[in-house]
Amino acid sequence: MDTLPLVEGRGRPSGLSGATAQGVSVRVQQRLQEDGSTLVELLDEDGTPVEVVAGFLRFLGARDCSPNTLIAYAYDLRHLWRFFASRGLSWERFGPPDAIALLEYLRSVPSRRPRRRMTLSVVTMAADGPATKLAGSTVNRILAAVSSFYEYAILSGLLERANPIEKRPDPALLYVSERHRPFMGRASRQRPVRRAVRVKTVQRVPRPLDDGQVELLLGQLRGLRDRAIVLLMLHGGLRPGEVLGLHLDDLAYGRRRVVVRHRDDHPKGVRSKSRVERVVDLHETATLAAVSAYVMNERPDDADTRLVFLIGGRGTRRLEALGYDGLVRMFSRACTRAGIREPWVTPHALRHTHATAMWEGGMRELTLQKRLGHASPESTRLYTQVSDPAVVADYHRALDALGKPVEGRS
Known part of the structure; x- marks a missing residue:
């Protein structure tokens, strides 16, 4: 089998909580197999595939997830395994209290990717100089990947307790019009939930070209x-x-x-x-x-x-x-x-x-x-x-009621 070049991840742990993890060479490897498919593996410090993650990635592959999806999950779980190394934990011992520590850890991890954000970014000091932190959306995605990993462990019988990334019912989301609702509405078994551990993020509007x-x-x-x-x-x-x-x-x-x-x-x-x-x-x-x-x-x-x-x-x-x-x-x-x-x-x-x-x-x-x-x-x-005609129409009516001229309207 031919081995593809290793793709570096989105960031390496640093700082007080991640100093130990920096020396741990947990990495993601992609290998092109004879049938043309891509085998994605998370390797530990000895270069051995992490078996439970390998099973999870095989499960995703069986669901016909794309190779890019498998690679993204592998890199997200690499953060989790580096967190384990920094805290002396294992995936079996990881519990809800540790989820809070994981969030704090991820908020201190520097990102090596080129910045695409047009806003101010928080900078942290890494071992080899300053670096920007992971975006809040990236942290939330990693937490979602960790939650999916533990759902798999529970489903496959490898774990006999609740998911450590706790989800809580959120009935208020039923009344948010912008949220996609189940086909059967409130009669559906699908209840709106929200992860207890997450980062508040900015919902940005698309930026079209003029x-x-x-x-x-x-x-x-x-x-x-x-x-x-x-x-x-x-x-x-x-x-x-x-x-x-x-x-x-x-x-x-x-x-x-x-x-x-x-x-x-x-x-x-x-x-x-x-x-x-x-x-x-x-x-x-x-x-x-x-x-x-x-x-x-x-x-x-x-x-x-x-x-x-x-x-x-x-x-x-x-x-x-x-x-x-x-x-x-x-x-x-x-x-x-x-x-x-x-x-x-x-x-x-x-x-x-x-x-x-x-x-x-x-x-x-x-x-x-x-x-x-x-x-x-x-x-x-x-x-x-970006532009809601109903909002613009109401805005014009309000200006008319105030007796103010509306520019650009005949």
């Missing part, structure tokens, strides 16, 4: 392929993985639509996030015209794959499928040339731009949810916070 930024970006794209990719995300709201996974058979020029299908056989590991296939209508003529121009004039005609977007040119990687890394590099370089390079300007921001434009244009919430392929209405409601 018209000027979009025009600058489109003006700096080089090649028909790049323009087709960007327009599919900008005018169709497709996710990057959905664009990269398109096959020639998914393009319906006559009906002016593309079909987003769930596939897991992309040679670069690209997957669509949703398992619900959908049809996306594209009635803006420039979009499918750009795709057709690329397929007819620039896409290598000697390719033996049905994937739409390939690497062209004359290099050694010619005819290979375009992957996430290639798309991100293309997008970043175009943004740099356009002078709009910002941490929040990512390929996914094009999807935010499309969704915001559709909402402000009057598309209903349910139809927008279907178009974007959101499983939960909560995800779609984020765009109602």
Whole structure:
């Protein structure tokens, strides 16, 4: 079996509580197996796979979770095992009181990832210099992963006590309109709960590109392929993985639509996030015209794959499928040339731009949810916070009642 390069985690413990853990080489390893699947393992300080975590990851794999999901869980549990090393604990002895200590520990762990936040960040001192702390959302995700791990241990009979990451009923969530509710409402056995140990986080609104930024970006794209990719995300709201996974058979020029299908056989590991296939209508003529121009004039005609977007040119990687890394590099370089390079300007921001434009244009919430392929209405409601016509209308009525002029309204 071929071994892939090890991917470093999101941060190493430091400070008083994590000093001992820094010397513990608990790490995540990814190995490519003969059948093409990826084996993800958490290795202890002796280089031996942690068996209980291996069982948990096999369980996730049996549920058909993506390799990226398995890798994320492995790195989250690496934090837990480093916490065990700093406290002299084992996973069997970890209890609810230790969950509070775990939260404090995670709040002191430095993150080595480049900062993408546009806000002030808390800095902690690590052994090799200052570093920013893990984001609150990252800490909550790690706690959720730990909770899922212990749910697995209980389900498999390895643990005969309650989940140490305690969950408490929260009836108040029944009355929050923005929350997704069970199909049977209050008659359902699914009760709203909240983890007792968690970090309060900021619910940020999506940041769409303005018209000027979009025009600058489109003006700096080089090649028909790049323009087709960007327009599919900008005018169709497709996710990057959905664009990269398109096959020639998914393009319906006559009906002016593309079909987003769930596939897991992309040679670069690209997957669509949703398992619900959908049809996306594209009635803006420039979009499918750009795709057709690329397929007819620039896409290598000697390719033996049905994937739409390939690497062209004359290099050694010619005819290979375009992957996430290639798309991100293309997008970043175009943004740099356009002078709009910002941490929040990512390929996914094009999807935010499309969704915001559709909402402000009057598309209903349910139809927008279907178009974007959101499983939960909560995800779609984020765009109602960018601009809510009902709020604007009430605001105008209030200004009228106060006798104040409304700018921009005839």
